[in-house]
Amino acid sequence: DQQVKQNSPSLSVQEGRISILNCDYTNSMFDYFLWYKKYPAEGPTFLISISSIKDKNEDGRFTVFLNKSAKHLSLHIVPSQPGDSAVYFCAASAVRNKLIFGTGTRLQVFP
């Protein structure tokens, strides 16, 4: 049972444009959501998070939106840069001590 789903395995975006990565979840008890970025052969790097009491959180070029009624969150990257090319994981927490990860979306930003 995949509680956190990233249905797009890959996304290709031109440099300078917006990248939108999507994540859906099934567990209504999730109250904290995170996005991680991962380069090959490296550990994931924490990007941004959002609590369920908010619907938007912004940090520089990265904005996370949360739609609780739709059980959907998204990560917007504006403007996209070639260095943003990586695999992005969303994760969610409902129980202390645990994160549930999605399967990841590979973002490629081309010139």
Add this chain to the structure above:
Amino acid sequence: SQTIHQWPATLVQPVGSPLSLECTVEGTSNPNLYWYRQAAGRGLQLLFYSVGIGQISSEVPQNLSASRPQDRQFILSSKKLLLSDSGFYLCACRQGRFGLAGTQETQYFGPGTRLLVL
């Protein structure tokens, strides 16, 4: 901020051989520690987590075990490796007994160990 070390970075082992992967953390005390595995083309699977010395929770039945002999040391082991144990193993840390206000369950990851079982 915490720093997470993992070694070795890469390991090639024959089927049936033992395994020991080590994770150590600097810059924090009483961390929660986690072992994840990323199989090829898949997401991150939580294997074990620990909230303190000697306290291990196992998430999935498997060929692996974990131990926490010291506050900032977490070890992943196997007595006999299987082909299916191949993957990228990640250690993660959550600061303190509970995250700082607003950070809640944010976990930070080490650089990982790539294990290939032949």
